[in-house]
Amino acid sequence: MIPYYYLASVALIVIGIYIVIAKKNLIKIIIGLDMMDTGVNLLLISIGYVKGGTAPIENGNYTLYVDPIPQALVLTAIVIGVSVMALALSIVIGLYKNTGSLELDEIRRERK
Amino acid sequence: MDLFTLVSLILIIAMLIAAVVAAEIKDLLSAAIAMGIVSLIVSILFYILQAPDVAITEASIGAGLSLAIMIFAIKHTERWEK
Amino acid sequence: MIAVHPVLLIAIPLFFAFLLPLIGLFSKKVLKYVVTGTIALNTIIALLVFREALNSPIFDILGGFKPPLGIVLMVGPLGGFIALIINMAGLIISIYGMEMKKEPLVKYYMLSLLLLMGANGMVLTGDLFNLFVFLEVTSIASYGLAAYNKDLKGFEGALKYVILGSIGSTFVLIGIALIYSQLRTLNMLDIATRLNEMDPYVKIVAFTSLFLGFGVEAEMFPLNTWVPETYDGAPHSVSAMFASMSAKAGIFALARVIFTIFAFTNYLWFVVIMGVLTVFFGEIIAYAQRDIKRMLAYSSIGQMGMILMGLGIGTTMAVEGAFFQMFSHAMAKALLFIAAGYMIYATQTEKMSEMKGIGRNPLIGIPLLIGILSILGMPPFIGFYGKFYILMGGFSEGYYAIIALFLAASLVEVAYYARFIKIAFEGGGKRYPSPKATVYIPLLLFAVIIVIFGVYPKPIFEILSHVTTFLTGGV
Amino acid sequence: MKRILGGVIAVLIFIVLALAFVHIPFGNIDLAEYHYYNPVDNEHTQDSVPQHYLDEGKKETGSTNIVTAVVVDYRGFDTLGEVTVLFLASTGVGSIMYIFEKEKRRKVRRANAVVETASKLLFGFIILFGAYIFVHGHLTPGGGFPGGAVIASSFLLLYLAYPRFHAEHKNLNIAESLAGLTFVGVGILGLFLAGYFLYNFLPFGLPTYLFSAGVIPVIYVAVGVKVGSELTGIVDAMMGVRE
Known part of the structure; x- marks a missing residue:
């Protein structure tokens, strides 16, 4: 059986991909990108989980810890995700100011 | 079924429902x-998975600030999807 | 002890990029000289690093922890060579970039320095996650630069790039997660040695994810729809940077994934097929283009496909050809984009049909001709060796059908460039303003490099003799 | 049409990834059983990377929080790249929003007196809280990134409470430049003093004390200031769009 955490994070990634491919609204597409990022982050953290382990902060009482590396990677990935999102949103605002629309097909028509 | 599984399953189902809502609502x-x-629930899941650092970061950056930026962007453009 | 630390190639641009806003507060005029000076310094360091890497691979340990505990930069002869190409192209393009007038200038210079830094990092790093971070640095700098013109075309191209780039980086991260979950390490050489501990199915999925992810930056077939619009909408100097810096870093990262990490030999046909599709797609659509920058962008896709094919064929000869092609494409495409920038400025249009007689001015015409002939693979220029070696490698492996497609695509390439040459050197055009020094100096420099190494390619072949170790999983 | 295509691709990717994750255990892992290979000395060890961090991290970096030790010390170079990514994002947003800023300011309704006073009072406390988070990054959960985000949120509060509020771009730029220079400077100093970029050259001190873990607190303060000013810059650029 596949653990449900993996299934949940893969489902988040896949919903994100679906949004990006199927939707035509730019803000929706960016929501989809953000969802993909969140899904991958959850995936990484679930990979690092150790049953019965505690957070990797050494206070002396525990001996079993979860894997610290995925947590470090996810810290990086979260910040990268928010950076990409901010930049993408500002590009969307720029497009809107130029065309007055958020729909991909209307923007394409505008250019011709 | 222990407490860990129960709480995780409830949160995961809530998260997936929120994700589908985010995908389909106009x-x-x-x-x-x-x-x-979704981000907020994911940050709780991070906490359950023993990652407090990541949980704090996701809650403040992923759920808080990026939502604020998104709302500004919507305010400067349009609110309804066609 | 190492005499020159490769990490300086990353630290110096970063330091000056952080310093630029402070300098910008005092004087905006010195900014361009600071940037060009920084890249010149970087090129010198790249040269020193490259000379050292020729003797033996350099491992630059960061933070004082032995890999795989800490991050390590590993520079082999080929990595040093590509880093040198990137810095050299960056230096010459930065001379052209001095012309940039559009505000906010400080941000333009910061973004272009950081694009250089990201490309350097992608080439030098020896850690898989670090490669992802530098991929993001490069691509976010590219998104900002692609939208720099702030018109409809620029925004549209940049948005397309953002969407595909984010999907690509998600796939890279999935691949890293899969590898990490089975090996609990992120160092490339560590992964390579312990690859057989992985489940075969997981291995293939991880490889595919990484391949698709880096394929976005390397302009591979189904993921390259961003290329024409982004190149078209970006400022001219930025298009030159994309073609010669970030695309090269992307394809080198791809080569690292294929050879250093996975050392696959039985899945390489997949790479060849993707490569040939890319070539075909690029060249055929390029023929139909009427705008010069779009044509160059599609032609760039075609060239990247050729490099990918060379990597996929996987014999020593073909991979040598692929690396040669990286060099020649970086030089010639940057030249052509800069020339295109001047031509668009002089004729006030992007339509090729209205550029009659633009090449009659020798300062533009001669470099333009050299660049085009090199792209087409004519003998005395560097483009010849790359194409020839890829072809020979394909023959020795028996990929006859693919070679036929490759030749057909090359013929199409000849056709559309010949059409352009005919227009450009036709008589009876208007009089055009003559180019400024910031335009013709970079053009001449690129042209000189193309001719010198075309006539005397021996040093390059000496460098490329290290391909054999690269193919067997060395640095 | 696009919906069907999207659905098909999504289901395909789901199946491929789900089949891959059948092979990966969840939770039942022994971190000590993955033995790494050291490519520089060319030796196969009996050590495992995550287990090494957990066992030796406190000794080798002086940080009680192992995640911080990994983020700032073992993989500090990634963090430098990450800070650069955020810097790039704020630069890019500023460069794109540049043309929209000069248009005239939008008229906003004033918030009421309660909100104004309360946010003025809270502002200092939120900044203090953010500073607490990043100063104690090596002892407790948290660190430069959440701390910086908290500081940015205090500015966000001011933006929402006072329609005329405007963070000075110059000061933000100076803050983020200086913080970035500190980070790179610490790295280069390590290169000169010990031969390794980003080497932890300060004394570690006693673990669990505030002044411990060498350069980790220095770097985390720089990261906190930088993240705070950059996120504020992004918020400012996004708010600054006038209609």
Whole structure:
């Protein structure tokens, strides 16, 4: 059986991909990108989980810890995700100011 | 079924429902807020998975600030998807 | 002890990029000289690093922890060579970039320095996650630069790039997660040695994810729809940077994934097929283009496909050809984009049909001709060796059908460039303003490099003799 | 049409990834059983990377929080790249929003007196809280990134409470430049003093004390200031769009 955490994070990634491919609204597409990022982050953290382990902060009482590396990677990935999102949103605002629309097909028509 | 599994399953189901809402709803503001809820639930899941550092970061950056930025962007553009 | 630390190639641009806003507060005029000076310094360091890497691979340990505990930069002869190409192209393009007038200038210079830094990092790093971070640095700098013109075309191209780039980086991260979950390490050489501990199915999925992810930056077939619009909408100097810096870093990262990490030999046909599709797609659509920058962008896709094919064929000869092609494409495409920038400025249009007689001015015409002939693979220029070696490698492996497609695509390439040459050197055009020094100096420099190494390619072949170790999983 | 295509691709990717994750255990892992190979000395060890961090991290970096030790010390170079990514994002947003800023300011309704006073009072406390988070990054959960985000949120509060509020771009730029220079400077100093970029050259001190873990607190303060000013810059650029 596949653990449900993996299934949940893969489902988040896949919903994100679906949004990006199927939707035509730019803000929706960016929501989809953000969802993909969140899904991958959850995936990484679930990979690092150790049953019965505690957070990797050494206070002396525990001996079993979860894997610290995925947590470090996810810290990086979260910040990268928010950076990409901010930049993408500002590009969307720029497009809107130029065309007055958020729909991909209307923007394409505008250019011709 | 122990407490860990129960709580995780409930949260995961809530998260997936919020994700589907974010995908399908026509009101972009609601979609953005649903995305914020997904991030918030994910940050609780991080906490359950013993990653407090990441949970704090996801809650403040992923759920808080990125939602704020998204709302500004919606305010400067349009609220409804066609 | 190492005499020159490769990490300086990353630290110096970063330091000056952080310093630029402070300098910008005092004087905006010195900014361009600071940037060009920084890249010149970087090129010198790249040269020193490259000379050292020729003797033996350099491992630059960061933070004082032995890999795989800490991050390590590993520079082999080929990595040093590509880093040198990137810095050299960056230096010459930065001379052209001095012409940039559009505000906010400080941000333009910061973004272009950081694009250089990201490309350097992608080439030098020896850690898989670090490669992802530098991929993001490069691509986010590219998104900002692609939208720099702030018109409809620029925004549209940049948005397309953002969407595909984010999907690509998600796939890279999935691949890293899969590898990490089975090996609990992120160092490339560590992964390579312990690859057989992985489940075969997981291995293939991880490889595919990484391949698709880096394929976005390397302009591979189904993921390259961003290329024409982004190149078209970006400022001219930025298009030159994309073609010669970030695309080269992307394809080198791809080569690292294929050879250093996975050392696959039985899945390489997949790479060849993707490569040949890319070539075909690029060249055929390029023929139909009427705008010069779009044509160059599609032609760039075609060239990247050729490099990918060379990597996929996987014999020593073909991979040598692929690396040669990286060099020649970086030089010639940057030249052509800069020339295109001047031509668009002089004729006030992007339509090729209205550029009659633009090449009659020798300062533009001669470099333009050299660049085009090199792209087409004519003998005395560097483009010849790359194409020839890829072809020979394909023959020795028996990929006859693919070679036929490759030749057909090359013929199409000849056709559309010949059409352009005919227009450009036709008589009876208007009089055009003559180019400024910031335009013709970079053009001449690129042209000189193309001719010198075309006539005397021996040093390059000496460098490329290290391909054999690269193919067997060395640095 | 696009919906069907999207659905098909999504289901395909789901199946491929789900089949891959059948092979990966969840939770039942022994971190000590993955033995790494050291490519520089060319030796196969009996050590495992995550287990090494957990066992030796406190000794080798002086940080009680192992995640911080990994983020700032073992993989500090990634963090430098990450800070650069955020810097790039704020630069890019500023460069794109540049043309929209000069248009005239939008008229906003004033918030009421309660909100104004309360946010003025809270502002200092939120900044203090953010500073607490990043100063104690090596002892407790948290660190430069959440701390910086908290500081940015205090500015966000001011933006929402006072329609005329405007963070000075110059000061933000100076803050983020200086913080970035500190980070790179610490790295280069390590290169000169010990031969390794980003080497932890300060004394570690006693673990669990505030002044411990060498350069980790220095770097985390720089990261906190930088993240705070950059996120504020992004918020400012996004708010600054006038209609």
